[in-house]
Structure formats: structure tokens, C-alpha cells
Amino acid sequence: MYVTLTAENRPPRGLLTEHGVTAAGLPTAVRAGQHLYREGDTVERLYQVTRGVVRLTRMLEDGRRQVISFGYPGDIIGFPSDGRHHTDCDALVDATLFAYRRSALDSGDGDPALHRALLEAALREISAMQDHVMMLGRKSALERVASFLNVLTTCYGEDFDLGRRIELPMSRSDIADFLGLTTETVSRAFTTLRKSGVMSLDGAQTIVVHDPGALADMAAGDD
């Protein structure tokens, strides 16, 4: 989940296994709070999330944290650069993943469809990261929060009343670190969205978007 400008050009959510690619895969489970890998680790496998949500993070020396992305079912994570992981990855809630050998990306391991699917995923990742750069570089706090909620509800929410409902597995602090903000600013943006009637909260972790169109407008799309 790379939350970007518009919800329209999101990656296909199908699992590779649904495309008939089952070779070389290995089911893997991670409990909430457990790490799947850490920055600097040698990349042995790539993973496709099949259930749950994971979190990819980086830290500066002094402890400042940036959440690079959230991995939802369908997302492929763990791409190497110079053979190593450049983020930490841990699970926000219990998650299961499908593991592929790293060589599946390089050569396909004799499975051209898998090779191609992983390459496509890598290319989408570049674009997704560019979207994130655009958001952090040029959007206001409210626009960032609206963009975030817009993508999440559109892609992973369920219909509810006339709008959409979704449970957020990440804390305000995770959202803040993803959007380059503080928890207080995220909280205030939530309040603004609530008071303007765009959405409401059902507990702290579940949001109900009543006016998806207004939310999309506030997200300030790029095309």
C-alpha cells in the first residue's frame, strides 16, 4: 500500500497464485509485532502478502522514523538493492505471506510468468514511491491525510451505507510517520474531516467515509 495521489491507478490486487503461478512459493506466517526482515539483511526471498498488513520502515541515526509503505494483501515486498533490504519489515497484525526465492526475480527459476509478475511489481513500486515523493514534497497535512484515507477506503474498504468503512490496523503514529507528520497533526486532520461531515469514527481504529467524493477532492489528485 503506497498511498498516492489518486486511488485509480492502484496495483492489481490479485495474488500471483491466482495467475497460475504456484511454483517456488512457500507460505510464511508473521505474528503481530514480529519482524519479517531488517534493514541490511541479505535478501533471500521476496514476499507477497496474502493476509494481514505489514509495515516497511526506515530510521535515521537519531531515531527519526519514516514508514515507507504498508503492505496489504496482493502487495509484493522485499525487493533487494545491492542484494540487501533497505527497510525493516514487521507485521501490524498477524499476517501470512507467500515467499519466493530471490532468484525468481533475477531469472524466473524457469518460470517466466513468475519472473514477469515480479518484474511488473518492481516497476509499479517505482511509480508508487514517486507518488509518495510527490505527496510528501507538495501536499499539505490535510491533503496527505485525505489521500491516505481515500486510497485505503477505496482499495481495501467495504461498502457501508452510502459510503465506505474500513478498519485501520496502524496507529496514528504509524500514519504520521508514513505521511511525514506528527500524531497530533494527523489527529487534527481526522477531526477536521469529522467536523466537515466527510467521515466519522467508530472507535479509534475504524473510519466510515460518508462522502467519498469530497474526500477524493481533498486529496488533490495529480491528473
Next chain:
Amino acid sequence: MYVTLTAENRPPRGLLTEHGVTAAGLPTAVRAGQHLYREGDTVERLYQVTRGVVRLTRMLEDGRRQVISFGYPGDIIGFPSDGRHHTDCDALVDATLFAYRRSALDSGDGDPALHRALLEAALREISAMQDHVMMLGRKSALERVASFLNVLTTCYGEDFDLGRRIELPMSRSDIADFLGLTTETVSRAFTTLRKSGVMSLDGAQTIVVHDPGALADMAAGDD
């Protein structure tokens, strides 16, 4: 050129042709100010910059601009997502590039070394974009400018006195749009760096870094 946290893990600057890969390449020239491609164009070719500097940009609907990266010699640009370009690309100064067919990325066109080199470049691009996200999300204005100048002088500058010297082909406005700042803020950061003795200007476009260590410190590295 993706300017990141540390100058250490920059991509190798060698040209693919130096790796013995010459097949399927086509020399291309772009004059300063001319576009190589635009957002939305179908991707026909990938390019490796061989001379000059190009600029990759995105716009929001309302005109806000984000410079995604600067392409220096050795950099590979033009990776497709869903078959299309997601940035504009134009030249800051007269540039030459080596063009590869898009299929060289997908299959290698019977040239495994080229295929591998392009894949590696795509993976480095993911990591570079993540670095950029970290910078925009969590660094101060001065840290961003210091990071930017640190990478540029380290990777593309020439030795000069006890420090390094480099000519900047991009305007303050380009730097601002790359770093998510305004031209005034970039200008003030330059002034701060000058007054602290870290660097000096020789005209508006040429900087001389006198204390690379101090500059690196101000860049706030990530490891």
C-alpha cells in the same frame, strides 16, 4: 541522481556499454529545455544518460510541481509502470542518452547481461526513491539542502583545494521542487552554509565545498 541520505551507497556510475553491453542501443540527443518524453506517453524505450543532465518531474492538477530526480551520466531512466511514463523528462543542458528497447527490460532481447543490468537499475531506483521519501518526510530544510549538495559534490564534483567543486545545472527553483521547499528557503540554506564556512559560491551555479565532513554531518545520514 536521487540524492539521498548518504553518499556512500550510490549506484555504480559505469555505462552499460562499458560492461560489454552494446546490443540494441541507440544514441539519442536532447537539447536543453527539450522533452525526452512526457507523463502518460507509452514507454517505447529506456535510456541511460551518457552526457548532460535531465530532469524528471510530476505535476499536480493545480500546477504544484515535484522534481522526482535528476538524471546524471550513468543513470537509467524511463522505467514503465503499466506501460506508461509517470513523469515528464526534459534536459537541463544538452544531453545525450543511449536508448534501449523496452523489451530489453522484459526479456533481454536475447541479451541476458543487458536484461540483468536494467533489472538491477530498476531495483536501485526503488531504493533511491525510498531514500527520497525519507528525506522529504523527516528532514529539515537545511538537512535536505545539505544532503543534496553532499551527494552532488561527492558523486559528480571535482577535487578543488582541500574540498570539492561542482557546477549546478539546475536552478534554485528546480532544487526547491526536488526537495519539497521554496526557492527562498533553498536560498537561505545556501546562505547559512556559506556563512558557516562549509562552502562558498562562485557565481550562482558553481559551489565549492570547503568542509565536506561538516556538510555530510549536516545531511543527517541514515546509518
Next chain:
DNA sequence: CGCGATATTGACTACAGTCAATTTCCGTGG
């Protein structure tokens, strides 16, 4: 029901943005 963690709100601060006025740069032409 109670408690610790998380989220929200409030008051104030500060960093970067805005708007405007110079100043400097640098290409052009005399």
C-alpha cells in the same frame, strides 16, 4: 470496572512559506 496505552485537544512556538524589494548574475549587443 479499572488501568495503561492511545488519541484528542489546547496553548504556544518555530520553521518554512509568502509577498515584496533589492541585488547579482550573465548573455547580448554596442
Next chain:
DNA sequence: CCACGGAAATTGACTGTAGTCAATATCGCG
């Protein structure tokens, strides 16, 4: 080579958005 003029960069004064620090409020789990 120097002078001119438009563009780019710098500086200044002020504003505003988001950050900081601190005090509740709410959540949700045991």
C-alpha cells in the same frame, strides 16, 4: 571590453501551517 537589461537569486518583513509540550479524554483489554 564594457554597459545594459531581463532573469534569477538573495534578502527582508511578516504570516501561517505544522510542530512541541502538556493536559485531558477515550479506547479497549484484562
